[in-house]
Amino acid sequence: MHGAEAERPSGFTRREQQFLRAVNPAVHISEKETNLQQESAQSQTFSRKLRERMAVVEKQDWELWILALGMLAILAVGFFIVLLPPVFLSQGTIRVNARLSPQLLLGLLVLVMIFIAYLVHKQLRLRALRFQSISEAWNFEVAHMQSLVDPLTQALNRAALEEILGREIKRVQRKQSTLVLLYIDVNEFKAVNSRFGHLSGDLVLAEVGGLLKRCARGSDYVIRMGGDEFLAALLDTDLAGAGIVKQRINQKVEEWNQNSPLPGFSLGLSMGVQVFDGTKSFDEVLAEADAKMYAEKQNPPPAKRA
Template sequence: MVLGLVALLALLNTHLISKRHEIRRVREELISRTIQHELVRQQSFTDPLTEIYNRHSLEDVAGRFISHARRLKKPLTLMLIDVDRFKEVNTRFGHLTGDVVLADTAALLKNSVRGSDAVFRYGGDEFLVILADTSSADADNVVERIRSSLLEWNRAGHLAGLELSLSIGVSEWSDGKTLDELLDSADRHMYTAKADRKVGKAKSIGV
């Protein structure tokens, strides 16, 4: 009788241990799948060259920024940035150097903003920055940080005989303005800045 009970308890213990191992295995598999899913999601939202947000992610990320600004009645500013004479960079120095310029520009922009802001590769040689809780007037401080960092980059002589410059268009969100309207406004200001640079004006930002 006693031996039978001991055997039964041993069998139950073995069963419980087996179940615990099975539960642990299932839990680890679920965690692994969740991590892989998140990595895939992040990769789909990330530009592989510059390691910043890609254009595909813009609607989702910008939507969250706009919702935050609307809910808390906070300012929000968008900056559209174009690398001037990028075709000339590719022609004179090659596409590998062009890739380095794009990656360095992305890093420069990220280092010029806060962790609460967002930086995107918007097109081939265009970048976009969303500045949370920031008016267009306050965005001037960000522009100055970008200019200062770009000056240091040029002083390092990365492009022999050619200084890199950026044209920047700024647009401030107001309640009721759509993302497309915000982008159109920033785009117009950016091309105004580019035109000003071509005619020798010291202006690189339009507000």
């Protein structure tokens, strides 16, 4: 038996999902497609609004530049109208005789100042719009990334399995690189909930999530599949490398048990290792890793029996 997955509020385990698919696969597929379509629609709507806003900002920016250049052109034309006649007439000196009242000079100065203030105001407004657009894009991306993280264990959740790992699988197939799946289950997890309560069960799950992340590389992915089951996706790794990671996890588990906060409970993990085969679907490879994990749970190695 697996741990007390049914008691966990954070999602179905893989075996429960397989059962639900077998009972009513149409409902499962429909719900999955609906969720993906909703997420895709939200992302497309946000991207479209962001593009529209940035287009408006760029248009207004160009209008300001055209206005400023037009004003400079008018001043330049007026300046040359005054200077060109004496130059062409080869006069040694340039004299400009004009009678301007103080009121007219003051009015021209006020108009120039108003024009400059208008340009500065518009530029500040455009800068604010740019900053708002960048902030919203950043907040959207942060919220999206947070939606892929399990809040209890800080590992990735099943949504990340569809998005991030799906993208990595395409990369592996394209570059002919390797991918090894390590399916992990907490042994006797039901006993933790029964003896120590669900808060202690949450503590164990959080500790396992952190332990797995410390044992994996930065390029690998640790995903909480639901309940007390985890998946480690080891990129660019072969079976020998996966064996090293598995050994490292067992060593960390032993260290944790030496300072266990739960008296009488010894943490144990069952792990199934399976190399991703491009000739099979991801679900088939995942099922093989799950079967190997379950086999190890039923017949643990001698070191774990001890």
